[in-house]
Amino acid sequence: xxxxxxxxxxxxxxxxxxxxxxxPYDDQTGKETKGWTTGATIGFGHLINQAEWSTYxxxxxxxxxxxxxxxxxxxxxKLVSASIAAPLEPNKFDALVILAYNIxxxxxxxxxxxxxxxxxxxxxPFDNLEAAWxxxxxxxxxxxxxxxxxxxxxxxxxxKNIYERW
Numbered sequence: 001x002x003x004x005x006x007x008x009x010x011x012x013x014x015x016x017x018x019x020x021x022x023x024p025y026d027d028q029t030g031k032e033t034k035g036w037t038t039g040a041t042i043g044f045g046h047l048i049n050q051a052e053w054s055t056y057x058x059x060x061x062x063x064x065x066x067x068x069x070x071x072x073x074x075x076x077x078k079l080v081s082a083s084i085a086a087p088l089e090p091n092k093f094d095a096l097v098i099l100a101y102n103i104x105x106x107x108x109x110x111x112x113x114x115x116x117x118x119x120x121x122x123x124x125p126f127d128n129l130e131a132a133w134x135x136x137x138x139x140x141x142x143x144x145x146x147x148x149x150x151x152x153x154x155x156x157x158x159x160k161n162i163y164e165r166w
Contacts, residue, residue, distance in 0.1 A: 003081050006073070009163045010094030014101060015069070016165050017150065018045035023059045028139070044069040045101070076100045083109055085118045092117075095158035102150065103136050111136075130155060 006014075020043065025032050027039035027047065036053040043065035048056050060068070080096045088096070096117070100108040108114065112124035113132040126132040133155050137147040149166040156162040 004077070004088065004090070004093045006077055006097050007090050007094050010090075010098065010157075011073075013094075013153075013157070013163050013165060014073075014098050015044055017098070017153070018069075018101075020044060020062065020065055022062065022065060024048060024056055042068075044072075046072050073097075073101065075105065079105050079108065083114050088117075089161075091161040091163075092158050094163075095154045098157070099133070099136065099151075099154050102147075107136075130159070133158070 021041065022043075023032050024040050024042045026037055027041040027045075029039075033040055034057075036048065036050050036057075040048040040053065040056075042048055042056045042060060046065075046068050076097050080093060080100055084093075084096065096108075099113075103111075111132065112126050113129065113136075115122045115124055116126070116129040116132055120129065124132060126135065134148070134151045137143055137151050139147060153164065153166050156164065
């Protein structure tokens with residue numbers, strides 16, 4: 001098992017995509033929240049669990065957000081390294097980490113996408129890796145334009161080594 005690291009280009013893009021928010025907000029609506037909710041988020045996409053609410057309810061500094069981001073990102077770097085047996089170029093690793101960071105560890109680990117990266121000939125409900133990748137464009141069962149755009153951005157990194165935010 002290779003231990004990869006996300007590149008500086010990958011880190012920059014992920015920070016840009018997640019956008020820095022120093023006040024808690026609802027991830028579904030993007031609006032600030034004064035009370036804990038399931039989608040309460042802060043920093044660079046850190047989901048606040050109920051036990052953490054008192055720590056983050058009044059906001060955080062940019063330094064704290066950067067530290068939280070590094071802390072949140074580390075398990076996803078390890079997850080992708082552990083889940084992918086196939087050798088990866090840096091751009092492919094970056095794209096997989098950015099995706100995993102967004103969809104969560106269990107969704108990533110159990111996905112057809114991981115199976116197809118490891119074995120392109122494996123049988124899945126999808127015709128190819130691109131279709132499996134882009135299927136992660138729904139939130140609460142609805143296709144979301146933001147997620148469709150994000151998946152295309154990640155796919156461009158993975159397939160073309162193009163790091164561009166939409």
